[in-house]
Each structure stands twice: as structure tokens, then as C-alpha cells.
Amino acid sequence: MSHPKRMTKVLIAGHKKHLETTIDALYEADLLHVEDFVEGDDSDFEIGMPIAYGEEVSRKLVKVRSIANALNIKPTDETVPLTESHVTSELDAMLARIDKEIDQNSEELSGLDTRVKDIESAEKELEPFLAYDLDLKYYKGYDNLAVFSGTISSLNESRLLEITDAYQLFTDSGSKFFVLFVSKNFEKSIQSVLTDMGYREMKAPDKSGYPSDIYAALEAEKSEIQAQIESLIAARAALNKEYGNFILASDEYLSTLSEKSELPLRIATSEHTFVIEGWVPTNNFGAFTAAVSKKTDNGVYITELEVDMHDEKEIAKIPVEYENKKVASPMEEVMDLYSRPKYNEIDPSSILLISFPLIYGLILGDIGYALVLMTLAFCVMKFVKSDAVKKLMYVLIYCQISAFIFGIIYGEFMGFPLAGMMYYGEHMPGLIPGLETIVFNYSLFYGEPFTFPIYRPAMIMTFLVGTAAFGFLHLNIGFIIGFFNVKSQHGLKHAVLEKLSWIVFEIGVIAAIVAWYFELFGTAGIAVGAVIAVIGLVMLVMGEGIKGIIEIPGLLGNMLSYTRLIAVGLSSIYIASTVNDIAFGGLLWTPADGFSVMMIVSILVFVLGHSLNTVLSIIAPGLHALRLQYVEFFGKFYSGGGKAYKPFGHLKKYILEE
Numbered sequence: 001m002s003h004p005k006r007m008t009k010v011l012i013a014g015h016k017k018h019l020e021t022t023i024d025a026l027y028e029a030d031l032l033h034v035e036d037f038v039e040g041d042d043s044d045f046e047i048g049m050p051i052a053y054g055e056e057v058s059r060k061l062v063k064v065r066s067i068a069n070a071l072n073i074k075p076t077d078e079t080v081p082l083t084e085s086h087v088t089s090e091l092d093a094m095l096a097r098i099d100k101e102i103d104q105n106s107e108e109l110s111g112l113d114t115r116v117k118d119i120e121s122a123e124k125e126l127e128p129f130l131a132y133d134l135d136l137k138y139y140k141g142y143d144n145l146a147v148f149s150g151t152i153s154s155l156n157e158s159r160l161l162e163i164t165d166a167y168q169l170f171t172d173s174g175s176k177f178f179v180l181f182v183s184k185n186f187e188k189s190i191q192s193v194l195t196d197m198g199y200r201e202m203k204a205p206d207k208s209g210y211p212s213d214i215y216a217a218l219e220a221e222k223s224e225i226q227a228q229i230e231s232l233i234a235a236r237a238a239l240n241k242e243y244g245n246f247i248l249a250s251d252e253y254l255s256t257l258s259e260k261s262e263l264p265l266r267i268a269t270s271e272h273t274f275v276i277e278g279w280v281p282t283n284n285f286g287a288f289t290a291a292v293s294k295k296t297d298n299g300v301y302i303t304e305l306e307v308d309m310h311d312e313k314e315i316a317k318i319p320v321e322y323e324n325k326k327v328a329s330p331m332e333e334v335m336d337l338y339s340r341p342k343y344n345e346i347d348p349s350s351i352l353l354i355s356f357p358l359i360y361g362l363i364l365g366d367i368g369y370a371l372v373l374m375t376l377a378f379c380v381m382k383f384v385k386s387d388a389v390k391k392l393m394y395v396l397i398y399c400q401i402s403a404f405i406f407g408i409i410y411g412e413f414m415g416f417p418l419a420g421m422m423y424y425g426e427h428m429p430g431l432i433p434g435l436e437t438i439v440f441n442y443s444l445f446y447g448e449p450f451t452f453p454i455y456r457p458a459m460i461m462t463f464l465v466g467t468a469a470f471g472f473l474h475l476n477i478g479f480i481i482g483f484f485n486v487k488s489q490h491g492l493k494h495a496v497l498e499k500l501s502w503i504v505f506e507i508g509v510i511a512a513i514v515a516w517y518f519e520l521f522g523t524a525g526i527a528v529g530a531v532i533a534v535i536g537l538v539m540l541v542m543g544e545g546i547k548g549i550i551e552i553p554g555l556l557g558n559m560l561s562y563t564r565l566i567a568v569g570l571s572s573i574y575i576a577s578t579v580n581d582i583a584f585g586g587l588l589w590t591p592a593d594g595f596s597v598m599m600i601v602s603i604l605v606f607v608l609g610h611s612l613n614t615v616l617s618i619i620a621p622g623l624h625a626l627r628l629q630y631v632e633f634f635g636k637f638y639s640g641g642g643k644a645y646k647p648f649g650h651l652k653k654y655i656l657e658e
Contacts, residue, residue: 030649361402411453415576497543508533
């Protein structure tokens with residue numbers, strides 16, 4: 001357990017002529033979490049104005065990000081940082097040059113895309129006429145012939161014959177497309193009949209030549225254009241490679257200037273002075289003061305401000321930075337999913353490092369799934385560069401280490417038992433030949449045999465009692481942490497009455513039950529336990545009032561919530577064993593059957609079934625482990641609601657120090 005990093009409140013004041021230099025110093029220090037100034041009616045200070053260069057910087061930053069988006073520029077392993085002097089000297093000329101090349105490339109691409117769409121439209125218009133391949137000039141220009149072309153719902157040629165037999169008809173039953181040449185003397189009558197048949201006109205393209213030749217020419221032109229488009233896309237990729245480093249460095253440089261220019265909007269200023277308040281990690285305060293004083297040539301006043309640690313509003317303003325050992329730092333992501341601790345709270349990240357994987361492993365407890373998920377986590381870490389994702393993958397790895405260890409204890413591999421055993425009078429073989437389950441001659445609870453490896457389906461009641469006991473221990477660790485939280489926030493008396501009272505009450509209840517069940521010390525033993533419980537109850541009422549009495553049944557409910565560990569774990573076992581039975585247990589195929597089509601089906605069922613259960617092995621144990629932490633455990637000591645520490649500054653990635 002640890003507290004968040006200790007913070008010191010800092011005030012910086014000076015003449016406005018030192019403002020820009022001070023801002024530069026603060027940004028380089030990357031330590032000051034700025035507390036935003038709020039204007040008041042009785043204050044002589046007001047929020048400042050942005051630095052003059054901010055507008056120009058913002059305009060260039062928009063252009064840089066537009067270029068980055070157009071060229072799809074992203075950091076890679078090949079990204080090379082540039083010096084700030086190189087970026088500043090080349091920025092304007094380079095942006096103009098890149099912008100011109102992108103505009104030219106985009107204009108050509110746009111023109112070619114438009115032409116491709118025109119060709120595709122012409123091809124679509126031409127496609128129905130390919131079936132007859134008549135020269136398109138024959139579809140128009142007649143004085144005495146009418147031409148009908150299009151689709152028809154149901155062609156009844158007998159109705160045409162009732163009007164005239166002087167016509168030429170071409171039909172395509174597959175597409176219901178037809179072409180009809182008929183004397184103009186019968187045009188109106190034929191038009192009426194065709195309309196009754198569901199005629200939809202499709203005019204022939206206004207071209208000359210055979211449709212097949214025209215279509216082939218269009219295809220050839222489209223292929224040529226596609227080649228040009230690919231060339232332009234390749235040219236754009238070359239622009240990405242040529243200018244990627246410069247654009248990333250420019251974005252970082254301009255973003256830095258933009259943040260600096262906007263800082264006055266967060267601080268107090270008067271006609272001639274400025275005041276900045278914020279928070280600096282206590283162990284960095286001396287170095288911070290020296291760096292800012294040196295940069296400003298001692299032109300500003302820096303002092304430490306007193307903080308009333310009994311004022312909840314003041315405490316709420318203090319930013320929170322985790323201070324955990326490296327091994328526990330991934331659990332900070334789990335904490336942030338819930339809420340960052342308040343400044344005056346104990347950070348339970350190091351407790352979660354033990355309890356979260358422990359609960360996960362208790363549920364899953366399978367060597368095979370642990371190995372699969374651990375491999376998946378390492379693969380994600382290799383290909384995904386996000387720090388947050390990497391931390392979550394470390395959490396997953398911790399959980400799989402626990403699941404692997406419990407897999408050995410449970411003797412399970414992808415739903416198969418590692419050791420053979422006798423179960424309901426039948427011998428169940430294990431994966432490891434010759435390895436047999438050891439059955440001890442005593443039971444822990446309800447006459448259930450104790451075995452090693454532990455076979456969970458045969459020890460359900462034992463696990464129910466064991467998980468409830470684990471819950472009792474876990475919850476009381478929460479009460480102990482809560483005791484120290486309340487002690488630091490409100491004093492020893494409040495800590496004893498609000499948190500220690502629960503433990504006293506539990507001791508009394510347990511003592512009374514043990515004395516009654518084991519008949520220890522007779523009535524006196526029960527009475528002593530009852531008295532201790534009453535004392536704890538009185539302390540609880542004094543500390544939490546009637547709310548404490550109401551929460552007593554909830555404590556039992558919290559403990560029973562931990563019994564879900566065996567329920568969820570058994571569901572995973574039964575899913576895995578069911579998949580194994582279907583795949584290799586005789587329902588589809590058994591090894592004695594030899595090679596067959598059903599062997600392939602069995603393998604597919606095995607792979608798909610266990611793939612689904614692997615996904616469930618992340619979700620179900622993870623969600624239930626989280627719930628037990630967030631609801632049951634945190635409910636005993638944790639408030640949260642801390643504000644993340646965000647120093648004014650930036651660690652340079654693409655700009656080299658000169």
C-alpha cells in the first residue's frame with residue numbers, strides 16, 4: 001500500500017515582461033500542474049490574454065495536421081527526431097511545398113476518380129445492349145421505324161401480333177431486356193401494349209459502333225486510369241516517407257507553442273503583473289524552483305503555499321499522481337477504470353496486484369487457457385504501441401500467471417484432467433499417463449474428499465465455504481485499510497468507531513458461534529462473544545449512526561458474493577469438458593476411429609469451442625474479479641474521485657535537444 005505522490009502548492013508571481021520566459025521555463029520543467037484561475041468580483045486580477053503568436057501558430061498547426069491526415073502520417077519505428085532549429089528554419093517553405101504537392105496529387109486523383117465513375121456509368125448504360133451486339137447507330141435516325149428498348153415484366157408477343165406482324169424483336173429472357181423495331185404507323189398502339197406489360201424504357205447510348213467494341217475500349221481506358229491512380233497513390237506514399245519525420249516534428253513544435261500561447265487564459269493577470277498557482281511533486285520542488293529561477297534570471301517570485309489538510313474542498317483540488325513500484329504500476333489502469341484515489345487516501349494498487357490476479361486464477365485455474373491468453377497478451381504488446389494497452393496486457397499476464405499456478409493445483413488443461421481419478425465408481429484417465437490423483441483419508445467439509453490435484457466438481461461445498469472465508473478475509477483487509485484512511489483524514493477516534501467497530505463486531509459474532517458450535521466454555525463463552533459483538537455494535541452506531549446497523553446484513557451478502565468464484569469457475573470447466581466430449585468423446589469421433597471426415601469435424605469443433613471459451617475466460621473471470629474489487633472490497637474503505645496530475649509541459653519525442 002502507498003499514498004499518492006506528495007504535492008506542494010506553488011505560487012509564481014512576476015512582472016508581465018517575464019511572462020513568456022516564465023512560460024517557457026514551466027514548459028521545459030514539465031512539473032507544474034496549473035490550477036486554473038477563477039475570476040471574482042472582489043479581485044484586482046483577471047484572466048489573461050493569449051500570447052500574440054498563438055493565432056499564427058494555430059493556423060500553421062491546422063495545416064500541419066491536415067497534411068498529416070492527407071498523407072496518413074503516423075509515428076513508426078523508423079521515425080527520426082529533428083532539431084528544433086531545422087524545423088523552425090524550414091517550416092514555412094516546407095509547408096508551402098508539401099501543400100502544393102498534395103494539392104496537385106489530390107487534383108489529379110480527383111480528376112481520374114471522376115473519369116472512372118463516368119466510365120463505370122457508361123458501361124452500366126451499355127451492358128444491356130451487349131447481348132445483341134448491334135451497332136448502336138441502328139437504334140436511332142429512322143424516318144419510318146420506331147425503336148423500343150428496355151425491360152418488360154412479362155412479354156406477350158401475341159398481343160403485338162394483334163396489332164401488326166411487321167416488326168423485329170430481340171429478347172433476353174435472363175434480364176427481361178428487349179429491343180423492338182416496328183413501323184411508326186403502329187408506334188402509339190405498340191407503346192400502349194408495352195406499357196400494359198410493365199415496359200421501362202432504356203435508351204441506347206448516343207454512340208456509334210458495336211457495344212462489345214465500345215465496352216472493351218472503356219475497359220482498356222479504365223485499366224489505364226487505374227494504373228495512373230496507383231501511381232499517384234504510390235507518389236503520395238513517397239510523400240509520406242519523405243516528409244513524415246518533418247511533419248511529426250512540426251506538429252510537436254507547433255503544439256508546444258500553442259499550449260504556451262494559451263497558458264495566460266488559465267492564470268491571473270493585472271495591468272503589469274501575473275500570478276500562477278499550481279502543484280509540484282514535493283520531491284521535485286527544489287529542482288523546479290532552481291530551474292525556473294535560472295531560466296528567468298531570478299525575475300519571478302516563487303514560494304510554497306500552505307494547504308489546509310482538513311478542508312475537503314482544498315484537498316479535492318490537489319492533483320493525484322500514483323507512486324507505485326514498477327511491478328504494481330499496471331494495476332493503475334484498473335484503478336483508473338474505477339476512479340483515481342483522493343490525495344489523502346491510500347492507493348490500493350499494490351493490494352490489487354495480489355488480490356485481482358488471485359481471484360482471477362481461483363476462477364479460471366487452467367494451464368491451457370492460461371498459456372493461450374498469455375501468448376495473446378505478449379502478441380498484443382508486440383504489435384500495439386499504446387502505453388495504456390501495454391499496461392492492461394501486463395494485468396492480463398499477471399492474471400494468467402495466477403491461472404497457470406491454480407491450473408497446476410487443480411490439475412486442469414483445456415478442460416482435461418491432468419491426473420487420473422475415480423469418480424462415481426468409474427476411473428477417469430488423465431492426460432499424463434501414470435499420474436493419479438491422491439485422495440487423502442479426511443475431508444474438510446461435508447464429507448467431501450480432499451484430493452491433489454484438487455478436482456473442483458467433487459469439492460463444491462468445500463469451495464463454497466473456502467471462498468466465503470476468503471471473502472471474509474478480503475473484506476476485513478478493506479476495513480483495516482479504511483481504518484488508516486479515516487485515521488489520516490479525521491483522527492484516531494473516528495477511525496476506531498467507523499472501521500475498527502466492524503472488526504470488533506465480527507470478532508464477537510464469531511466467538512459466540514464458535515463457543516456454541518464447539519461447546520467451549522459453556523454459556524459463558526457465548527455470553528462473552530455476545531458482549532463483544534454488542535460493544536462493536538455500539539461503536540458502529542456511534543461512528544456511522546443508523547446507517548451502520550442497516551449495513552450489517554449487507555456484510556453477509558458481501559461475503560456470500562465471493563462464492564461466485566466456484567460457480568463461475570465450474571461453468572468454465574463444464575463448457576470445456578462438454579466441448580471435449582463432443583469433439584473426442586464419441587459423439588463425433590474418437591481416436592480409435594482412425595482418420596476420417598469426422599476427425600476434421602471434431603478438430604473444428606474443438607478449436608471453435610475452446611476459442612469461444614477462451615474469450616469467455618477473459619470476460620467472465622475478469623468481470624467477476626473486478627466486481628468483487630470495486631463493489632465488495634472498495635466499499636469498505638475507498639472513496640476515489642481524485643483529479644489526475646497533468647503537468648504543464650511535454651516530453652519531446654520528435655524534437656532533438658540542441
